Amino acid sequence: MTDQSALHGDPALSKILVRHDEISGRVQELGQEIANDYAGRAPLLIGVLKGGAIFTTDLARAIDLPVELDFMAVSSYGSSTRTSGVVRILKDLDEGIEGRDVILVEDIVDSGLTLRYLRKTLLARTPGTLEICSLLVREEQQQGELDDLVKYVGFKIPPVWVVGYGLDVGQRYRNLPDIWEYDTTVQS
Ligand code: IMP
Numbered sequence: 001m002t003d004q005s006a007l008h009g010d011p012a013l014s015k016i017l018v019r020h021d022e023i024s025g026r027v028q029e030l031g032q033e034i035a036n037d038y039a040g041r042a043p044l045l046i047g048v049l050k051g052g053a054i055f056t057t058d059l060a061r062a063i064d065l066p067v068e069l070d071f072m073a074v075s076s077y078g079s080s081t082r083t084s085g086v087v088r089i090l091k092d093l094d095e096g097i098e099g100r101d102v103i104l105v106e107d108i109v110d111s112g113l114t115l116r117y118l119r120k121t122l123l124a125r126t127p128g129t130l131e132i133c134s135l136l137v138r139e140e141q142q143q144g145e146l147d148d149l150v151k152y153v154g155f156k157i158p159p160v161w162v163v164g165y166g167l168d169v170g171q172r173y174r175n176l177p178d179i180w181e182y183d184t185t186v187q188s
């Protein structure tokens with residue numbers, strides 16, 4: 001079931017952390033939960049590019065409601081595997097969100113810096129409601145605080161760098177169907 005073909009032999013890909021079939025199952029569950037919570041409404045999913053793009057489009061198809069999609073691109077400067085502390089909007093939304101039921105869809109919450117910045121920016125535009133859905137949350141990060149911030153969580157993962165299913169290192173590996181642990185000590 002697992003896909004090892006695309007980048008087979010890449011020494012930096014140490015092991016699969018979440019298999020594609022587990023991801024698909026969880027995405028279906030999240031979609032149903034959101035469909036129940038937003039019954040009778042038409043939520044706007046805002047995907048955070050580029051990491052959240054694949055999750056956002058799969059999640060949209062798992063929600064049995066008339067959802068709409070928009071995307072934002074942000075960058076915490078550079079292509080390294082460390083958060084720099086500076087968030088910049090590279091692409092803003094196409095439409096206003098005033099009064100809308102907005103669900104912000106992220107790939108992973110690490111320090112929460114990106115998320116907090118986006119949340120503040122979106123709240124200033126007075127949506128009707130704003131909730132956050134993240135595919136991954138790192139287990140050891142300020143738990144209590146993040147639990148309050150992120151309503152829908154796909155998986156909690158250990159403190160390792162991960163790639164695949166949208167997540168990258170230097171723009172690579174986003175197309176892997178599974179989520180892999182990436183060994184940052186290996187030069188590739
Ligand atoms: P934060 O601002 O520290 O929460 O960082 C969140 C952003 O950093 C995510 O949206 C990702 O783009 C990126 N990021 C954090 N951890 C990983 C990882 O393990 N793999 C790939 N990208 C990551």
Ligand code: MG
Pocket residue numbers: 048049050051052107108
């Ligand atoms: Mg991101």
